[in-house]
Amino acid sequence: MTTPLPKAWDPADHESDLYQSWIDGGYFTADATSGKPAYSIVLPPPNVTGSLHMGHALDHTLMDVLARRRRMQGYEVLWLPGMDHAGIATQSLVEKSLVAEGVTKNDLGREKFIERVWQWKAESGGTIGDQMRRLGDSVDWSRERFTMDEGLSNAVQTIFKRLYDDGLIYRAERLVNWSPVLKTAISDIEVSYSDVEGELVSFRYGSMDDSRPHIVVATTRLETMLGDTAIAVHPDDERYAHLVGTELTHPFVDRMIPVIADDYVDPEFGSGAVKITPAHDPNDFAIGQRHNLPMPTIMDTSAQITGTGTRFDGMDRFVARTAIREALAEQGRIVKEVRPYVHSVGHSERSGEPIEPRLSMQWWVRVETLAKAAGDAVRNGQTTIHPAAMEPRWFGWVDDMHDWCISRQLWWGHRIPIFYGPDGDVVCVGPGEEPPAGYEQDPDVLDTWFSSGLWPFSTMGWPEDTTDLRTFYPTSVLVTGYDILFFWVARMMMFGTYVAADLGPDAPVPFRDLFLHGLVRDEHGRKMSKSKGNGIDPLDWVDRYGADALRFTLARGATPGGDLSVGDDHAEASRNFATKLFNATKFALMNGARIGDLPEPEQLTDADRWILGRLDEVIADADSGFESYEFARGCEALYHFARDEFCDWYLELAKVQVFARPDGTVDEPRAAATAVVLGTVLDAILRMLHPVMPFVTEVLWTSLTGRPTVVRADWPTVSGRTPDTVAAQRIADTQKLITEVRRFRSDQGLRDSQRVAAHLEGIGAADLLDARPYVDFLARLDPPAEGFAATATVEVRLSAATVTVQIDTSGSVDIEAEKRRAAKDLAAAEKELAQTSAKLGNEQFLAKAPDAVVDKIKGRRQIAADEVARLQAKLAALGES
Incomplete structure (x- = not known):
């Protein structure tokens, strides 16, 4: 029995109840013992501290399209959700809440602080889960995971010990990205670069007497000169050949500065001489290693000058920068100052301050063999990257990967399972093992990416041999943005190939397909950001237009590796499409649309045979698009078929077939056949659109068919009818x-x-x-x-x-009124043509505007030109009449 449709489609009236009915029905709960072919996706775990942004909404929409469609195709689908503990972000947030209470984490101590974090997670960590429900995510909530769960912690400890025992984890003093505010090393992905105005200061080392040895160097970070341990020049630079091997005095520190020769130096840049601070610059660190230079660290964890024995000790690095410049000026060593000097500076994404390259004792993963295995997995076809154009970026990363710093100076996270005993004894403790009495555990925790790198298999029970692992691993596809290709994806591939032997011969990689989508940009093609004020809250769109409109807008713009631009007008168009589907279904139902056996072709009209033939073509087009992760192509095919061909044409043609003829009679056999064709085509449209627009299609399909849910309906297949x-x-x-x-x-x-x-x-x-x-x-x-x-x-x-x-139009048209209206329209079209032409003729505008904006204006100009021509012709015709 069909359910009557409401008078109008208002998403807010239905979405929450529909989602809960799907959960209550267990439609998203995977059965690892069903015997169906398995299809699995793991959700890239969002930070527990966060809320969904447009990038998340795109991610989730595309995964949901894949999951829902595979369910309809008869697969046993597991879409596994979860969240990341987000070490730095979560600790920072809880620390800020403590400050408001007048206490610090040190006041509480480590154990009490960790208790507070778990308390915060229980009270406030469910925001993203609620937002996922509003988007319609068909995830298996019964399998929800958290990277600090007991099972996942066991996996982390297991793989750490295995890597350590294999010599792939080691401790060493190396240069890291240091956050003076957070007082921890941070990963490359947590560093954002932006241009800042600074000053390039040139100063003189050595004698102030021009006839005696001296060299001029330049720097934007003058404070680091306190840690200089050499001056480097190019081996072939004749200007300095006589100085190589000599030493110059340091202006402030009791240290002689040797002049060395190194191919790294560009003799054409600046003076051709470079100051070397091995403990505070990555390139200098490499030179320091090559030349066995001392590497004094001149800043503490807060980036204050320390240990130099100068009057600058105790100063903040930026205060010291000014003080050192003034002191060098007093000595007459400043050669020239350039203001402003714009250069790129890395900043901590979490705390905002400039990061400090700093020599620090940390734990590292030796990545050479792991990265090679990750690269080989793509080379030999075990994992396929979509689009293939991203493969060179993948190989460029994994083939030249540096060892990975995995330790963080935090309290919240997976604590490093290393214990230190007397006489320098070091013990790595595995799951279920106890350290020797009196041994102290390393205070650091692991980089968040370490635990999330295990996500595809740790969430399914590894290192235990579980039914979920045997059924759903390796996962079918990983869907993520290309911007984290190197950080998260590479780590999952390294760990997945490393433990492949545990998971059986059919599990050499963590995912068979890797689909990389682009970034969501605003309607002008600009990257969305808080500073620009052009970000769009996906939940705002859900409130205004409905979840289906948000999802369809994003899926319709998603191409492998390509960015997509969206704005309110796109969401409005998607909402209007949902409304059109609703109205079309209502009309079809009012005119007897039903599901049944189609009559023989000779009993159908041309319109019937045409729309059924087009339906087969669109099923094939949609299948081709979705199978190749070309969501935009699949959605475009469905959109234009449903809106332009079915709604705008077939429904109109069908009215002739079901309405009474001029004599008041109805062709009952033709009307009955039309009702079945209407039902057949509409049924297929709603089923194909369901993965993208689950809510409106659920309401419409159940009303059309009388069945309980479209979630478990079969995906349409080509009929085999001869076109x-x-x-x-x-x-x-x-x-x-x-x-x-x-x-x-x-x-x-x-x-x-x-x-x-x-x-x-x-x-x-x-x-x-x-x-x-x-x-x-x-x-x-x-x-x-x-x-x-x-x-x-x-x-x-x-x-x-x-x-x-x-046509006889006599008496039907007011010629003079029509002339006035056409003239007014012509003036508006000519104005638009002039304005768009002027913009496209402006070289400065063309140089700065994004391609998407230029293309939009070109389109507006063409429309205006066509309208001018049409109206001019119309006025000419009216003048003759």
């Missing part, structure tokens, strides 16, 4: 004839509802005699009466013949 190309051509000709007559009517100033008499000459030769009722109904034409005299004609060239439409 009727003759019928398709006749309908194409009918559409063209109707369109041209409508355009002619508009140009003549006829109202849409106004019927006029017309004679169609050549309609028989065009093989469209049976189409005359469609033309009369949709073009508002009446058969000519006795004494008919045409006042205007239009010729329409069709595939078989030209049809001449003769």
